[in-house]
Amino acid sequence: MKDNELLAKWDSRHAEAESLGRVATVLEQNIHLATAGCRALDLACGRGANALFMATSGLEVTAWDLSPVAIGRLERAAGEQGLVINTAVRDVIAIPPEPRSFDLILVSFFLERSLAPVIAAALRPGGLLFYQTYSRVAVSDEGPSSEQFRLDDNELLTLFPTLKVxxxxxxxxLGDTRRGWRNMAMLVAQRV
Structure with a gap:
């Protein structure tokens, strides 16, 4: 897919979506591991549910997305809630974060394997990576149809070998597939 087609696809999805999305489970369940006031990045933030959650949790938040529509929706929501979030329309593949620039990086429902070493390097010493996305083995068809954008068994563990899980x-x-947390993998890892 060409860059213009990709942008048009995401702009359309973000414009048509009824809500700002849902907060990633990895973030909801583990936000207590973050230090208040730390510099956090929501990478490929979409409409910004995670960025808003981090800002209300006392983090200094930066949020980047390819889609101007998504960033516009996030900016409006942040303004309505009286939150300060540093936003930018940014192709995170072409312009990834700089080394040692964030204390926390969240990646939710975005998978570009080639960025894994850059993401790890963008963490400051002691920094945390929160990552959640879809796996190939799933109990439903939720998520992307292409296996390219789904994780293989334990793959998320292998993408960040320099970080401590x-x-x-x-x-x-495993077990009763009607219960539990299915279709995805989550990771919190630390740069030591």
Whole structure:
């Protein structure tokens, strides 16, 4: 897909969406690991549910997305809530974060494997990576149809070998698949 087509696709999705999205489970369950006031990045932020959640949790938030429509919706919501979020329309693949620039990086429902070393390097010493996205083995068809944008078994653990794993969850098809946390993998890892 060409860059213009990709942008048009995401602008359309973000314009038509009824809500700002949902907060990533990895963030909701583990925000207590973040230090208040730390510099956080919501990478490929979409409409900004995660950025807003981090800002209300006392973090200094930066949010980047390719879609001007998504960034516009986030800016409006932040203004309505009286929150300060540093936003930018930014192609995170072409212009990734600088080394040692953030204390926390959140990646939710975005998978570009080639960025993994750059994301790890963008963490300051002691910094945390919060990552959540879809896995290939799933109990439903939720998520992207292309396997290119889904994780293989334990793949998320292998993408960030320089980071120390603090939290990991991937249930796959074990046990009662009607219960639990399915279709995804989550990771919290630290740069030591």
């Amino acid at each position: 603090r939290v990991y969850r991937e249930e796959r098809l």
